[in-house]
Amino acid sequence: MAKAMLIDVTKCTACRACQVACKQWNQLPAEKTTCQGTYENPPELSPKTWTKLKFKEISENGEVKWLFRKMQCMHCTDATCVKVCPTGAAHQTELGVVVIDEDKCTGCKYCVQNCPFEIPQYDTDTNTVKKCRMCYDRVSNGLTPACAKTCPPGAIQFGEREEMVSLGRERVSALKADGNLDAYLYGETELDGLGVMYVLAEKAKTYDLPEEPKVPLSAVLWQDILKPLGPILGGAAVAAFALSFLLNIGYKPEQETEGGEE
């Protein structure tokens, strides 16, 4: 049965206990950072930081609103990283959690270049790619991920995906009934359903989330067309895939136009 995480951004207080819990459980070292003029720290995900709080200020009806969103791998059902990984290092477990087996990772960075959410992080020290594993070592033993276990206001919930979808829908209905018409359950349907869903209070793009995340065409061609034809096409398929990357047709979120995805 697929598991999922439900993050209710309206309950998050940005205490960052989840960031600390992730570091502790996964034994990830601290990073030296500098003040960026914001409480957001560190500024980006990295091989040593697999989850972090994103802070955003918006102006609404003449008032400043502070938005928080916990970022990490979205554990996509239709996971681009799994599609493009040539060695099988990026794979989906029986629980729907997407993990990268570092012993099999060759550091080609195809997953880094193609993830619709710009999540995987290349580690120059180990020549491997790193990202959130949704504490697979915990969840496969019946425990909740460290961040969900820690979150003081209960903004992070974890369980069977169906249950998380229904909790998310209920919360969105309650927010809408309260007058928040932009409330939305992000991840219920995107990319065939994400393993990390958000209860959002504003439109997805306000939280810097792509409104319609897509698997890049090069990944679809590779996984669904060229790979199955591999035994027939032999080296030609591999060459075509390599060429697609050389020609830079890998997905880049910032290349999308307005009205499409970010």
Ligand code: SF4
């Ligand atoms: S968010 Fe990116 S790294 Fe995570 S499962 Fe989806 S494609 Fe893979």
Ligand code: SF4
């Ligand atoms: S632990 Fe919970 S409340 Fe604290 S920052 Fe993380 S998601 Fe927000």
